[in-house]
Amino acid sequence: MWLRIELPTGGVFLKTASEVASLLIEIGQRLELAGDSPFKARAYYKAAESLRTLPASLEAIVSSGKLRDVPGVGEAIAEKIIKLQQTGTHPTLEHLREQVPAGVLEILRVPGLGPKKAALLYETLKIGSLDELEAACQTGRLRSCKGFSERREAKILEAIAFLRGGAGKCLLSKAEAILLATRTALEASQPDWDKILPAGSVRRACELPDDLRLVAQTAKPSAWEKTPWKINKFQEAEVWAVPAEYYGLALLFATGSQSHLSQLAAHAAGRGLRLNEKGLWREGKALLCRTEEEIYAAMGLPFITPELREGRGEIELAMRSALPKYIQTADLRGVLHCHTTFSDGLQSLSDMARAAQAAGYQYLGVADHSQTAAYAGGMREEKVLEQFQAAARLNKAAKQNFRIFKGIESDIGLDGSLDYPEPLLNEFDFIIASIHSRFELDKEAQTRRVLNAVSRPQTTILGHPTGRLLLQREGYALDLEAVLQACARHGVVVELNANPQRLDLDWRWHKRALELGCLLSINPDAHAAGEMAYMEYGLKIARKGGVPPERVLNCMSLQEIAQYFAQRKKLVASG
Ligand SMILES: [Zn+2]
Numbered sequence: 001m002w003l004r005i006e007l008p009t010g011g012v013f014l015k016t017a018s019e020v021a022s023l024l025i026e027i028g029q030r031l032e033l034a035g036d037s038p039f040k041a042r043a044y045y046k047a048a049e050s051l052r053t054l055p056a057s058l059e060a061i062v063s064s065g066k067l068r069d070v071p072g073v074g075e076a077i078a079e080k081i082i083k084l085q086q087t088g089t090h091p092t093l094e095h096l097r098e099q100v101p102a103g104v105l106e107i108l109r110v111p112g113l114g115p116k117k118a119a120l121l122y123e124t125l126k127i128g129s130l131d132e133l134e135a136a137c138q139t140g141r142l143r144s145c146k147g148f149s150e151r152r153e154a155k156i157l158e159a160i161a162f163l164r165g166g167a168g169k170c171l172l173s174k175a176e177a178i179l180l181a182t183r184t185a186l187e188a189s190q191p192d193w194d195k196i197l198p199a200g201s202v203r204r205a206c207e208l209p210d211d212l213r214l215v216a217q218t219a220k221p222s223a224w225e226k227t228p229w230k231i232n233k234f235q236e237a238e239v240w241a242v243p244a245e246y247y248g249l250a251l252l253f254a255t256g257s258q259s260h261l262s263q264l265a266a267h268a269a270g271r272g273l274r275l276n277e278k279g280l281w282r283e284g285k286a287l288l289c290r291t292e293e294e295i296y297a298a299m300g301l302p303f304i305t306p307e308l309r310e311g312r313g314e315i316e317l318a319m320r321s322a323l324p325k326y327i328q329t330a331d332l333r334g335v336l337h338c339h340t341t342f343s344d345g346l347q348s349l350s351d352m353a354r355a356a357q358a359a360g361y362q363y364l365g366v367a368d369h370s371q372t373a374a375y376a377g378g379m380r381e382e383k384v385l386e387q388f389q390a391a392a393r394l395n396k397a398a399k400q401n402f403r404i405f406k407g408i409e410s411d412i413g414l415d416g417s418l419d420y421p422e423p424l425l426n427e428f429d430f431i432i433a434s435i436h437s438r439f440e441l442d443k444e445a446q447t448r449r450v451l452n453a454v455s456r457p458q459t460t461i462l463g464h465p466t467g468r469l470l471l472q473r474e475g476y477a478l479d480l481e482a483v484l485q486a487c488a489r490h491g492v493v494v495e496l497n498a499n500p501q502r503l504d505l506d507w508r509w510h511k512r513a514l515e516l517g518c519l520l521s522i523n524p525d526a527h528a529a530g531e532m533a534y535m536e537y538g539l540k541i542a543r544k545g546g547v548p549p550e551r552v553l554n555c556m557s558l559q560e561i562a563q564y565f566a567q568r569k570k571l572v573a574s575g
C-alpha cells in the first residue's frame with residue numbers, strides 16, 4: 001500500500017543541513033574545550049540553529065548564492081559550511097579533533113560539567129568518555145580531582161543514568177523544527193507530493209518525541225510495496241508516501257500510539273468491522289480511508305484529537321461524547337509569567353507589552369524574579385517600585401482593551417516563605433511562587449516547603465510545579481497529590497509552564513488536577529518576546545492532558561481576570 005520511492009539524496013557526497021549543523025556544534029564545543037572564547041563558540045551554535053530551520057534545502061540555498069543571508073552566517077562560517085557540506089569535514093575541525101577524543105563531548109551533556117571541567121577531567125584523570133566518567137565516579141576516583149566531592153560523584157552518576165534514559169529522544173520543539181524543515185525540503189524537491197504532515201509522537205505532542213515521522217500524499221503510485229510498513233528515510237525523518245485513498249489510514253497509523261491503535265481495532269471488532277494497516281472493512285468490503293474523520297466516523301466515533309491518542313480512556317470518552325473541549329490559540333486571552341530587563345529578560349517591559357498586544361492578547365502579566373534570585377537579576381524593593389511606575393505609565397497610555405498586571409515570580413524560601421515583606425507583597429496584582437533553589441531536599445521536606453508556600457494567602461499561582469528540565473534534570477522529589485490538593489483547597493492556580501524544556505505540570509497529572517478543582521494557567525515563562533510563542537506548546541500539552549478552556553486562568557477575558565485578581569486580594573485583606 002505504501003510506496004517505496006527513491007528519494008533525492010542531494011548529490012552523492014553532499015551533507016544535509018542538519019548534518020552540517022551537528023558538525024558546526026562540534027566545532028563550537030571543541031573550541032570551548034580548547035579554552036577558546038565562548039563568543040567564538042556561540043557564533044557556531046547560532047549558525048547551527050539557523051541551519052536546522054532553513055526554509056529550503058541547504059543545497060538549494062548554497063547554489064542560489066543565498067547562504068550569507070542565513071542568520072548568523074558570516075564569511076568565515078559560510079566557508080566552513082560549504083566545505084563541511086562538500087567533504088563532511090574541515091581542516092579546523094580535524095585540527096581540533098586531534099586534541100581531545102570524541103567521548104569528551106558526551107561528558108558535556110552532564111549538567112554542571114561545562115567545557116572547563118570536562119577539559120580538566122581529561123587532562124588530569126584522562127577521562128575521555130561517559131563510560132569512563134561513570135567508572136571514575138563508581139570507584140571514587142573523581143574526588144581526587146579539585147572541585148569534586150563524594151556527593152558530586154553521586155550526583156553525576158544520577159545524571160548519567162538520566163541521560164541514558166533519554167537516549168534517542170529530543171525536545172518536542174526540536175523534533176517539530178526538524179520535521180518542518182524536512183517538509184519544506186520535500187515540498188521543494190517533490191512537487192507532486194501533497195499534504196505533507198508531521199505524524200508520530202510529534203503530532204501527539206509527546207514532550208519527548210521518540211520518532212520523526214511525516215506522511216505525504218502522492219498522486220503517482222509507482223512501485224507498490226508488499227509490506228505496507230517499508231518506510232522511506234529523508235534526512236532524519238521517516239516519510240510515509242501514500243495515495244489519496246489511503247491517506248487517512250496512513251496518517252492514523254503513523255500517528256499512533258500503539259495502544260490507541262490496538263484499542264481502536266478492538267472497538268472496530270466490537271462493531272463488526274476490521275481495522276488494520278491495510279484498511280478498514282465491513283463484511284469483507286473496504287470502507288473509505290481518505291481521512292481520519294472518515295475512519296473514526298465509520299466506527300461510530302467523533303474525531304479524536306491526536307494529542308489524546310495515548311490509550312488512556314479516550315475511546316470510551318469519545319463513545320460517550322465526553323471528549324474534553326478542544327483548547328486553541330483563540331481561547332487564550334492573555335499572557336502571564338513574562339520576564340523583562342528588570343530581571344533576566346532580554347526585552348523591556350514596553351517591548352513585551354507591545355509583543356503581547358501584537359499577538360492579540362488583552363493583558364500581559366509581568367513576573368520578573370524576586371530579590372533572592374540574585375543569580376537571575378532578582379529585583380530589590382526599589383526596582384519593584386520602579387517597575388510598578390513603568391507599568392502604571394504604560395497602562396495609562398494603553399487603550400482600554402489592554403493592561404499590564406503587576407506580578408512577581410517570588411522565590412520560595414527554605415521554609416516556604418515568599419520574598420519581600422508583606423506590605424510590598426500585597427501591592428502585586430498576582431504572585432507566582434516558584435522553587436529555584438535547594439532542589440535536593442527529600443520528598444517530605446520539599447513537599448512541606450511547597451505546601452507552606454501554597455498556603456500563603458498572597459500566592460496566586462504555583463510556578464513550574466516540579467521544576468523538571470526535560471533531558472537535563474528530573475523534577476524535585478514531591479508528593480504531587482498533596483500539592484495539588486493544597487492548591488485546590490487554597491484556590492492557588494497550577495502553572496502549565498509552556499517552555500518546551502519544562503512542560504510542567506506534566507500532562508499525566510492534568511486530569512487529577514481538574515478532578516480536584518484546580519485551575520491551570522498556560523504560561524510561556526518568556527525571557528524574550530519571541531518566547532511568547534511557547535504558548536503553542538502549552539496548548540498542545542493542555543490538549544494532551546484534556547484541559548478545557550474554562551479551566552484555564554488566562555482564558556479569562558481582561559475584565560474577568562482583573563476581577564479574579566481583585567477578589568483574591570480581598571481575601572488577603574480580610575485575612
Ligand atoms: Zn522560574
Ligand SMILES: [Zn+2]
Pocket residue numbers: 337339409525
Ligand atoms: Zn520565570
